[in-house]
Amino acid sequence: MGGEYWAENPWGRGGELHIDGEWNRLDWNLPFVDDEIDNNLRLDRLSYAWGGTRFDPTRQEVGRFLVSGMPELGLIDGYAVSHRLPSGNLVGASIGGQPEPNPDQESGKDLQISAFYRWAYDPMERLTGAIAYQKTWHNGTQDRDVFIGRMDWMPVRGWQMHGNAWLDVYTVDDVGKTAGPELTRLYLTANKDWDGERGLRALYRFDQFPSLLRQEFQLPAPDTVERDHQHRVSLSGWQRLDGGQRLIARAGLWQDEDDMGGDGELGIEYQDLFQSDSRLGLALFDSQGEFTNMAGFRATYAHYTAVGNWDLLYEFARNAETGFPGNADTFYQHRLRGSLGWSPAAHWNLSVSAEEVLLDDSANTLLGVQFDWSF
């Protein structure tokens, strides 16, 4: 159960108050291990910001928040200030704690300071770049020195290019790394849309684990931090056909420290085939994963109305485990899913879904409900 409250000008000074939190209860009932009941109250936002308008180029924010203009710095418990220069560029800094990325978002172990500069080529911000530096301490010990860069470019209508990069700087004290700078992450993407007739997207990403004292990831072992990395490149596109259908294709390749593989998907979408405001999708797919080679087909049907939508999915896949010896390494999987989104009245939304995964000798069920009210 969660709620978000956002108020503009709550005290007549043009500021913004933002509160967002959730209460979660988890009941774990698993074979072989103890049952567990877990209650979490999590605060995602509690902040007040002022300035940063055309009347006041200096923006300040205090509380728990993402740094405006540089969310890559992560959630902060503290204070941030940014100032828009006459040129339209932005310079900012922040100081505060870093909540841990666990269900409680506990704060107090990690402290960070950061500064950033954001450059805009023109008032419409068709080309922007940003660079940030962040230094962190974990329980009082120096932890991370990282530079973060980001670029967005929309050269002409229909084109969108985006990139970001994390460059960690290590010392001899960092476990699993050699002293000096190292690229931790790179994300590059380019999208082109030809006025709704066809589209193309290219993506390249590179990831490896940084060496951190802070528990940011799921228990990476020292040798994992030292050698694990992943390159991934993918190309996807779609083309509208004469009959109104959409042809969709995707291909990708990945390579990590041990293996390489890829995936592909070819599909077609029919609009309004059986009824108006509906979409039928058919697709063939294949994926060569680290442990599993999967091939199959998928059918989806969706219908949209003024008050909501519903959709159905059926997927069949043949899965072959690559590391499993013997001849029992293949199993078949059927997935069925239905979901409903409904807005029974203004500002009320209900979303319900049910999913069943049928395997050779077992079945797994997943149910989901989300109900929200905004005013």
Add this chain to the structure above:
Amino acid sequence: MKDNKRRNRIRTGWLVALGSYLLIAACATLGPRDPRLHGWWKGLGLVLPHDSFPGDCSLCHVGGSWNTLVEDFEFDHEARTGVALNGAHAKAQCLLCHNDRGPVQVFQAQGCAGCHEDIHLGYLGPNCTDCHRETSWRPFGQVERHAGTRFPLVGRHATASCRACHLGNEVGRFLPVDTACVSCHRRDLAATQNPNHNGLGWVDHCDRCHLPTTWHQAQVVPF
């Protein structure tokens, strides 16, 4: 018989401290200040252009506040501006996008990121509509999308909670995960007594004996 363990981890001390800090800082800023005229972006015009609207303000505004609109207020945003408001955007408050934090032309050109902060911290790229619809933030098609990774979600993994592997997914963080089975199944390994995997040194390469459909029916082969 299984033991039941109840853990309540509701922490209030730091909430109170943070709230107090927030209120003190907010009060400190409530001094009178002189309003100033436009400091930047003059060329991009008014926050909410009204120059083509009728002169009679009461056609849309009622009461003593400019923020209150008539109950039957209607505005064909697509016809008047060329920008369609779909899904939840059709019911959004005008000031969420048209405000004095910047020109709406710039917000609109940037797509979702123009108005919505990136809770994924830049890790998932700028194409929000890959996972979210305009009607709801609830993500869709995650299992299908995972087929484009090193780790297609097959068997039990197709219905597992994202949080089982992606630490911090509840707050939008989908950071890289080591694909070795034990990185997510360390607790299962520690609890296994028949046979005692740790005692036998069976602590990695689970996929040599187990399929991702169940921990039962393992195929034991000599290594």
